[in-house]
Amino acid sequence: MSRVYNFGAGPATLPLPVLEQIQSELLDWHNLGLSILELGHRTKEFTELAEKTEADLRELLTIPSNYKVLFLHGGGRSQFAMVPMNLLQDKTSADYLETGIWSNLASIEAKRYCHVNVVASSKDSGYRTVPAVETWSLNPQAAYFYYCDNETVNGVELPFVPPVTVPLVTDMSSNFLSREIDINKFGLIFAGAQKNVAIAGVTIVIVRDDLLTSVLPQTPSMFTYKIHTDNNSMYNTPPIFAWYVASLVFEWIKKQGGVKQMQEQNQKKANKLYQFIDQCDFYYNFVEKKFRSRMNVVFNLKDETLNDLFLQQSTEAELAFLKGHKLVGAMRASIYNAMPESGIDALINFMTDFAKRYG
Numbered sequence: 001m002s003r004v005y006n007f008g009a010g011p012a013t014l015p016l017p018v019l020e021q022i023q024s025e026l027l028d029w030h031n032l033g034l035s036i037l038e039l040g041h042r043t044k045e046f047t048e049l050a051e052k053t054e055a056d057l058r059e060l061l062t063i064p065s066n067y068k069v070l071f072l073h074g075g076g077r078s079q080f081a082m083v084p085m086n087l088l089q090d091k092t093s094a095d096y097l098e099t100g101i102w103s104n105l106a107s108i109e110a111k112r113y114c115h116v117n118v119v120a121s122s123k124d125s126g127y128r129t130v131p132a133v134e135t136w137s138l139n140p141q142a143a144y145f146y147y148c149d150n151e152t153v154n155g156v157e158l159p160f161v162p163p164v165t166v167p168l169v170t171d172m173s174s175n176f177l178s179r180e181i182d183i184n185k186f187g188l189i190f191a192g193a194q195k196n197v198a199i200a201g202v203t204i205v206i207v208r209d210d211l212l213t214s215v216l217p218q219t220p221s222m223f224t225y226k227i228h229t230d231n232n233s234m235y236n237t238p239p240i241f242a243w244y245v246a247s248l249v250f251e252w253i254k255k256q257g258g259v260k261q262m263q264e265q266n267q268k269k270a271n272k273l274y275q276f277i278d279q280c281d282f283y284y285n286f287v288e289k290k291f292r293s294r295m296n297v298v299f300n301l302k303d304e305t306l307n308d309l310f311l312q313q314s315t316e317a318e319l320a321f322l323k324g325h326k327l328v329g330a331m332r333a334s335i336y337n338a339m340p341e342s343g344i345d346a347l348i349n350f351m352t353d354f355a356k357r358y359g
Ligand SMILES: *Cc1c(COP(=O)(O)O)cnc(C)c1O
Pocket: 010, 074, 075, 076, 077, 078, 102, 148, 150, 151, 152, 153, 171, 172, 173, 174, 192, 195
């Protein structure tokens, strides 16, 4: 068996021990004589798995008891609509910070439901920075303040929690569980699982329970958080397999030493790669240094005519999916929790050799 280093943004690389466990217990899960793929969600066995998964997540992030944890369908993008439908309450306006493509798309979706006040945007500069807090035009009457903690496409991450007084909502789809956070500062956190947590199909939502008092008229049941919290995420058939994979990843993170350990390792990996890019004339990164993502390292070749060759040869060297998002171009190395440091070393070795050959 030969496994490549997978730098794809998502669905993304998973820890090998997790894949091995899935394989080893796929045909006969917990001696039931059947696969988890075939298991009813109302069974005692799945209920226990669901409860343990939530307990593990609560432990990993120290989630207080006044926060609900949901395992939903619909991906990150359903949340772009669910957030305004559920959190506007009696308000008509929400604040959005625009630092990349994902927060931009979320603000466009929210316009279907309310007035969107873009407090600041780095769009004109090509999403290479986070506008200074002093320049944000905050609305103290906003129902909530929305931002994307890590812009997966643009490689921009916030190194601080926005200092706002209204409920704070964040999209952590690509950096959830990558560093320690103080849940108490947030009203709602959501994360599609297929980047840093598990596989496509499940989206995790952590929400402060006092925020769920009403929804917009005609909000579908499936888009109503309160219905899902009242039903322990089993209002309809939940994404069983994705939920199970998340449970294995949570166990894996606990074994590694928890989120603190992930954070240290992620910082080390990102520093190593950015330091290499900065000191090599052949490559560059254009994100303002303090806002560089620890998860998605976007970089360019100074001579862009070599892009195709770079991608071809890196693929041959078993470094997969380094092509950046079509909206940004260039290269992107996604280095989530499951990417070992040896993957960074292999990438740097390849980039060094490539620069020598063509520099
Ligand atoms: C991938 C991604 C999304 C969209 O997730 P889907 O599950 O495809 O809907 C939203 N936000 C961020 C930050 C992402 O990286």
